Amino acid sequence: MAQQKPAAAALQHAVVRKGIYNQSSIKERILAFFLDNLGKVASRDQIEEVARDPSTGKAPENWHQRLSELRTDDGYTILSNRDMKALRVSEYLMLTAQKRPTAAKRVRPTPKTWAAVLERSANACEWAEGDNTTCGLQDGDIDSVGGGTVRLTPDHKMPHSVNPTSDPHDPTHWQALCGRHQVMKKNYWDSLTGKVNAIAIVQAAPHKEKEAVYEMLKRYFGDP
Helix, strand or coil, X not given: CCCCCCCHHHCEECCCCCCCCCCCCHHHHXXXXXXXXXXXXXXXXXXXXXHCCCCCCCCCCCHHHHHHHHHHXXXXXXXXXXXXXXXXXXXXXXXXXXXXXCCCCCCCCCHHHHHHHHHHHCCECCCECCCCCECCCECCCECCCCCCECCCEEEECCCCXXXXXXXXXXXXXXXXXCHHHHHXXXXXXECCCCEECHHHHXXXXXXXXXXXXXXXXXXXXXXX
């Protein structure tokens, strides 16, 4: 039987309880927060708050990745506005602690492939700006823009949501990114084709910006 989703009026909002989310990893803290608020709507700001390092108080840039791993790797069903119209952009909802029996595992490059990517990139972030300049931050650097110590991680050149089967043996399918640019890219840019994922950007935009895009498209297509 399909799980019934609550109506908008029935939704309650999550509460961040102080001193509860002291788990050792970002993902564990986010999961503890959702389990503590089953059936309640969690906001982006609340997730960022519980994801903070309990010792330093710093908010991690890669909390999006950890949330994605809970959904993709660990099999937890965490709904967003793409899944449920009652949710706004940057709102999330976990209805049950039950995990899907077969969670799709996120493909990762082999150690040999990752070593080849790091050699190609000179151990630096490969994010390319519009003028073809690259980020260039190296592992262990301090990010003067986003703050914190840089840790390079492998990124699918084609977003995981578009193609979850990137070849783990092919270095051309992967790039090295710092945490700030992992967050910026999210699923909005397909580095393999060089094309913007325009639909994903519009879906994630606030309502007013969606209206502005809608009006622009009507003018573009000559609709009254």
